[in-house]
Amino acid sequence: MREEWIRPLKDATSEVLETMCFLCPVPMEPPDVFSVDDGDLVSTEVHFQGHRGGTLRIEFSKGLAALIADSFLGGNPSEMTDEQYRDGLLEITNMIGGNFLQRVDPEGRLVLSLPSLCLSSHALGMGKPQLAMDVEGHILRVFVEEPREEAPS
Amino acid sequence: MEARVLIVEDSSAMRLVLKKVLKMAGMEIGRCFEAAHGREALEILDKEGIDVIFTDIHMPVMDGLAFLEELNRDELLKRIPVILVTTEGRPEIIRKALALGAAAHIRKPFQPETIRRILEKTLGKEYARGMDQALEGRDF
Numbered sequence A: 001m002r003e004e005w006i007r008p009l010k011d012a013t014s015e016v017l018e019t020m021c022f023l024c025p026v027p028m029e030p031p032d033v034f035s036v037d038d039g040d041l042v043s044t045e046v047h048f049q050g051h052r053g054g055t056l057r058i059e060f061s062k063g064l065a066a067l068i069a070d071s072f073l074g075g076n077p078s079e080m081t082d083e084q085y086r087d088g089l090l091e092i093t094n095m096i097g098g099n100f101l102q103r104v105d106p107e108g109r110l111v112l113s114l115p116s117l118c119l120s121s122h123a124l125g126m127g128k129p130q131l132a133m134d135v136e137g138h139i140l141r142v143f144v145e146e147p148r149e150e151a152p153s
Numbered sequence B: 001m002e003a004r005v006l007i008v009e010d011s012s013a014m015r016l017v018l019k020k021v022l023k024m025a026g027m028e029i030g031r032c033f034e035a036a037h038g039r040e041a042l043e044i045l046d047k048e049g050i051d052v053i054f055t056d057i058h059m060p061v062m063d064g065l066a067f068l069e070e071l072n073r074d075e076l077l078k079r080i081p082v083i084l085v086t087t088e089g090r091p092e093i094i095r096k097a098l099a100l101g102a103a104a105h106i107r108k109p110f111q112p113e114t115i116r117r118i119l120e121k122t123l124g125k126e127y128a129r130g131m132d133q134a135l136e137g138r139d140f
Helices: A005-021 A061-074 A082-104 B012-024 B038-047 B064-072 B091-099 B111-122 B131-136
Strands: A026-028 A041-049 A050-061 A118-119 A129-137 A136-145 B003-008 B029-035 B052-055 B082-087 B106-107
Touching: A005 A061, A005 A082, A005 A136, A005 B091, A026 B082, A041 A082, A050 A082, A050 B029, A050 B064, A061 A082, A061 A129, A061 A136, A061 B012, A082 B012, A082 B029, A082 B082, A129 B003, B003 B038, B003 B091, B012 B111, B029 B038, B038 B052, B038 B064, B038 B106, B052 B064, B052 B111
Parallel strands: B003 B029, B003 B052, B052 B082, B082 B106
Antiparallel strands: A026 A129, A041 A050, A041 A118, A050 A136, A129 A136
């Protein structure tokens, strides 16, 4: 990923989590080895396309995913439906993706796809994340796949 | 004055959050209707009187722009204030939505203060009062 995209990625992630979840993520050096100490992983991703293509992916432990979804929805976790939980994480991903694109592409040439979610028992392995943040003791990892130039038609 | 609100948004989580934030922003909601897309919203509008509509742009079945076009075709429905709440930031899309009759644009993520300001500007203060009290007692 371009070096100049790291700051916008950090700012977009912080703004969404602070504004919509009242959480204060603290940027940290991405760990070389990622161990999930509180359960399986939840991963969300959103693609963007236009004059360049790419993917933004966020990895949370299940504990962090629950914290973010609970904070976003602001209700009693026991009353939250699976659909609301899933939609909450997808909406957070959508907002981070949209906010990030607005910062790196203010002309609006890049378009976001609908976000998707997958559950995994292990890190999906795209190497070291471009951004890691400490969110109340949990590690949030954000990846942006290197955008590729589209072949001329 | 209590408003009858319609939220058009494909994310059930965002519908829930928006409803809470409207209350936080001091909006007095009489009844809140929800639709997952524009087509569902039109079915609700066919049966219910609505004071204000909050709509996303990117939705399946019928997106926000197509929904605005449908509202524009109806002399009564086109008078209902429509506020966009979206991650969409492309200037030409926002311009198109405003040209189709949207009254205002709120970008996600949003602060309750932003919502209140837009509500006051769009609907008048009678719909958006008591924000201080709402924020003091917030359960969000």
